[in-house]
Amino acid sequence: MKKTLLSVGLITLATAAFAEEKPVLTIYAPDYFTSEWGPGPKIEAAFEETCACDVSYVAGDVLPRLLLEGERTKADVVIGLNTDVTKRARETGLFLPHGQDTSDMTLPIEWTDDVFLPFNWGHTAFIYNTEKMGNAPTTFDAFLADEDTKVVLQDPRSSISGLALMLWVKSVYGDDSQEAFNKLARKTLTVTKGWSESYGMFTDGEADMVLSYTTSPAYHIIAEDDETKRAAIFEEGHYFMTELAAQVKTSTQPELAQAFMDFVLSETFQTMIPTANWSFPAKLDADKLPDGFKKLDMPEKALFYSENEAADLRDAALEEWLSAFSQ
Amino acid sequence: MAERVQPISLSNLGGAAVVALLLVLTLGTLGAVAWRAEELSALTKNDWSAVRFTLWQAAVSAVLSAVCAIPVARALARRQFRGRALLLTVLGAPFILPVVVAVLGLLAVYGRSGIISETLNWAGLEPISIYGWHGVILAHVFFNLPLATRLILQGWLAIPAERFRLAQSLGFTSRDMARHLEWPMLREVLPGVVMVIFLICTTSFAVALALGGGPKATTIELAIYQAFRFDFDLSKAALLGLVQFVICVGLALASFAISVPSGQGAGLDRVVYRNDGSRVLDGIAIGVVALFLITPLAMIVAKGLPGLPELSVNILSAAWRSVWVAVLSAGLTVVMALSLALLSLKWGRGVEAVGYLSVAASPLVIGTGLFILTYRWVDPVLLALPVTVVVNAAMSLPFTLRAVSPALRQVEADYGRLAASLGLTGWARLRIVVLPRLRRPLGFGAGLAAALSMGDLGVITLFADPNHATLPLALYNLMTAYRMQEAFAAALVLLALSLALFWLFDRGGRVNADL
Numbered sequence: 001m002k003k004t005l006l007s008v009g010l011i012t013l014a015t016a017a018f019a020e021e022k023p024v025l026t027i028y029a030p031d032y033f034t035s036e037w038g039p040g041p042k043i044e045a046a047f048e049e050t051c052a053c054d055v056s057y058v059a060g061d062v063l064p065r066l067l068l069e070g071e072r073t074k075a076d077v078v079i080g081l082n083t084d085v086t087k088r089a090r091e092t093g094l095f096l097p098h099g100q101d102t103s104d105m106t107l108p109i110e111w112t113d114d115v116f117l118p119f120n121w122g123h124t125a126f127i128y129n130t131e132k133m134g135n136a137p138t139t140f141d142a143f144l145a146d147e148d149t150k151v152v153l154q155d156p157r158s159s160i161s162g163l164a165l166m167l168w169v170k171s172v173y174g175d176d177s178q179e180a181f182n183k184l185a186r187k188t189l190t191v192t193k194g195w196s197e198s199y200g201m202f203t204d205g206e207a208d209m210v211l212s213y214t215t216s217p218a219y220h221i222i223a224e225d226d227e228t229k230r231a232a233i234f235e236e237g238h239y240f241m242t243e244l245a246a247q248v249k250t251s252t253q254p255e256l257a258q259a260f261m262d263f264v265l266s267e268t269f270q271t272m273i274p275t276a277n278w279s280f281p282a283k284l285d286a287d288k289l290p291d292g293f294k295k296l297d298m299p300e301k302a303l304f305y306s307e308n309e310a311a312d313l314r315d316a317a318l319e320e321w322l323s324a325f326s327q
Numbered sequence: 328m329a330e331r332v333q334p335i336s337l338s339n340l341g342g343a344a345v346v347a348l349l350l351v352l353t354l355g356t357l358g359a360v361a362w363r364a365e366e367l368s369a370l371t372k373n374d375w376s377a378v379r380f381t382l383w384q385a386a387v388s389a390v391l392s393a394v395c396a397i398p399v400a401r402a403l404a405r406r407q408f409r410g411r412a413l414l415l416t417v418l419g420a421p422f423i424l425p426v427v428v429a430v431l432g433l434l435a436v437y438g439r440s441g442i443i444s445e446t447l448n449w450a451g452l453e454p455i456s457i458y459g460w461h462g463v464i465l466a467h468v469f470f471n472l473p474l475a476t477r478l479i480l481q482g483w484l485a486i487p488a489e490r491f492r493l494a495q496s497l498g499f500t501s502r503d504m505a506r507h508l509e510w511p512m513l514r515e516v517l518p519g520v521v522m523v524i525f526l527i528c529t530t531s532f533a534v535a536l537a538l539g540g541g542p543k544a545t546t547i548e549l550a551i552y553q554a555f556r557f558d559f560d561l562s563k564a565a566l567l568g569l570v571q572f573v574i575c576v577g578l579a580l581a582s583f584a585i586s587v588p589s590g591q592g593a594g595l596d597r598v599v600y601r602n603d604g605s606r607v608l609d610g611i612a613i614g615v616v617a618l619f620l621i622t623p624l625a626m627i628v629a630k631g632l633p634g635l636p637e638l639s640v641n642i643l644s645a646a647w648r649s650v651w652v653a654v655l656s657a658g659l660t661v662v663m664a665l666s667l668a669l670l671s672l673k674w675g676r677g678v679e680a681v682g683y684l685s686v687a688a689s690p691l692v693i694g695t696g697l698f699i700l701t702y703r704w705v706d707p708v709l710l711a712l713p714v715t716v717v718v719n720a721a722m723s724l725p726f727t728l729r730a731v732s733p734a735l736r737q738v739e740a741d742y743g744r745l746a747a748s749l750g751l752t753g754w755a756r757l758r759i760v761v762l763p764r765l766r767r768p769l770g771f772g773a774g775l776a777a778a779l780s781m782g783d784l785g786v787i788t789l790f791a792d793p794n795h796a797t798l799p800l801a802l803y804n805l806m807t808a809y810r811m812q813e814a815f816a817a818a819l820v821l822l823a824l825s826l827a828l829f830w831l832f833d834r835g836g837r838v839n840a841d842l
Binding site: 031032035036037038058061063064065067068069072074088150153155156158163185188189190191192193194195196197201203204205206207216219220223278318321322325326327 | 426707
């Protein structure tokens with residue numbers, strides 16, 4: 001018995017020592033990203049094959065955590081930030097340039113940010129069920145005019161997609177946004193805290209349309225072989241959304257962090273994005289996408305505010321939103 | 328004399344430690360958030376309208392839940408029928424469901440495409456709309472009516488059987504019994520029940536938003552969420568957290584002032600057999616409530632069944648982890664509730680009020696505050712599960728305390744002098760006199776705590792450990808990955824496990840009790 005205990009102890013020590021030899025790359029990421037159904041585990045395995053290191057995810061609210069920790073943060077890399085928080089994140093001065101060539105990415109907009117590196121993208125869109133709605137609206141105007149078709153939204157104060165919708169309306173309607181919000185409020189069944197509740201209400205048949213992403217139908221096409229869920233495409237354009245990665249200045253593993261940033265735009269990483277993240281990869285030729293993605297309805301035009309423009313618009317737009325929805 | 332002093336001071340010490348822990352978890356975390364804030368913010372017009380909406384909907388929901396619970400609790404106290412034990416267990420279910428699941432369950436019944444609207448459509452009538460203030464209140468009553476029923480039922484069962492037997496032999500009618508036996512009990516129990524439910528409703532926000540039809544149903548908790556996530560304004564978050572505390576403390580004091588000890592006196596712990604009152608009315612009360620509660624639950628079960636075979640092994644390990652967290656926090660809750668209740672006998676009810684603070688604490692404030700207090704010294708990932716256990720225990724403490732404290736005061740009033748005259752003190756007194764009489768509320772409280780802990784996402788946003796997710800977190804992750812069917816199956820597992828835990832603890836408290 002003693003011997004067994006001793007050998008168990010020795011093995012544990014040995015493994016610990018062995019593990020210590022490998023440097024650890026700490027990546028902060030959102031819960032969905034690191035979960036077994038997100039892209040995190042695959043990306044971890046692929047990177048560990050090449051880096052002779054151990055990837056360790058820390059899951060949760062990425063930016064609040066970074067803001068609280070400041071320079072004491074243990075993060076080497078953060079992934080899964082949204083464009084609506086980059087201004088705040090940049091102001092911390094915690095990040096280094098990513099050092100990647102962003103000129104040949106496959107984004108619908110030009111990307112020149114040298115700190116935050118997109119790894120996926122999509123647009124906001126309203127998803128509908130073709131079995132219940134024959135003719136989906138083709139313009140935002142037509143969509144707003146039809147008060148009988150009920151839509152479920154997310155609150156901009158608690159959800160990133162909700163915030164993107166607010167900016168979408170602002171970018172389509174400009175100074176007339178209050179009127180547009182009022183019309184939107186009239187056709188809104190309800191507003192939920194997060195995306196999951198909304199999407200659940202849509203798949204349950206409670207709402208006719210749901211605020212989601214242009215890439216959402218890809219899940220139904222590929223995983224469920226169901227082509228009845230489609231995005232209504234508006235001529236005015238759709239709001240561009242992307243998730244970003246960045247390396248942290250205070251990292252104790254700068255080479256590894258840089259190696260990971262180099263890995264983000266690699267084909268290995270990018271081919272994992274479509275079916276694990278259900279969004280478009282930031283740098284992958286269209287012919288390398290899974291077939292399901294080729295069936296997606298896509299807008300001609302992508303709308304997008306820079307972080308400074310968005311920051312200037314945000315509070316006033318929220319006031320308009322609240323006044324429209326509080327009537 | 329020396330013998331007597333020692334154990335009491337030990338229990339004082341335990342109680343004081345619990346008080347300290349709770350103060351750190353609630354006011355301490357609030358202070359930490361305020362301390363990290365960079366500049367001062369003031370409350371805006373929108374914040375105040377959130378405060379008003381919060382108070383209004385919480386008051387209506389609390390009063391309605393408690394009032395509706397009275398006939399149901401009375402019917403359950405008076406009648407014995409097959410399936411009664413099962414019904415008592417299922418009564419715990421709505422309370423513990425993750426919000427998303429409960430909302431979708433309610434919508435399957437009351438929503439636009441729910442059973443009721445579909446039936447009305449079929450009959451050529453206008454469908455109903457759940458969205459609006461009535462939806463919020465319906466949901467809150469759905470969540471809290473069962474809790475109110477169980478808490479009031481505890482009060483009913485605490486009336487000694489001898490009183491009813493005497494009343495029966497004196498030819499009391501049902502109305503006489505209500506006046507002389509039941510009303511005094513209600514006057515003692517109801518204020519606390521209303522207070523607890525009011526407080527739960529003040530911190531709800533996802534439900535209020537989804538069923539309230541949007542931003543006009545903004546509660547303080549959503550405003551706190553906005554301060555954290557949208558503005559990252561810690562001082563605003565702390566300020567709103569403080570408003571929530573002030574409401575809580577004010578209410579706790581009010582309910583203590585209104586609550587009047589019933590003075591039923593001691594009994595011989597015999598089982599009550601009653602035959603008064605109208606069987607039909609009692610049957611209707613029980614039937615209506617069972618229908619109201621069980622239909623949405625049945626819809627949740629129906630949604631969950633098809634996905635069960637697809638659940639991965641990781642869901643099972645997440646479930647196992649959640650069960651452990653639940654059992655540990657239930658144990659901790661019971662210890663805390665008992666210590667606080669004992670201490671409040673000596674130091675006054677202010678001590679007990681501390682136990683209710685956590686229900687008014689915003690989980691976001693607690694999580695962020697704990698993070699600020701600990702991250703410099705300990706890796707938050709290592710703390711993930713311990714923090715979940717402690718916070719879940721603190722969060723369910725108010726309900727357990729609500730069940731235990733009145734019962735303990737009753738025991739002290741009835742047997743305190745006798746025990747003292749026999750020189751029964753300290754642990755012996757606890758073991759021989761107190762615990763056997765508290766078994767029912769303790770078992771109920773532990774069951775509630777375990778079930779609540781199972782379903783709670785707690786403070787994981789900053790303390791999550793990606794390799795050790797709990798079941799509710801796994802459920803949310805499934806939904807985010809579009810896997811709705813598996814998410815519903817996970818919800819069903821969660822529901823089944825929570826109910827099993829609740830039943831085990833609650834049953835443990837009712838062994839030999841025949842009730």
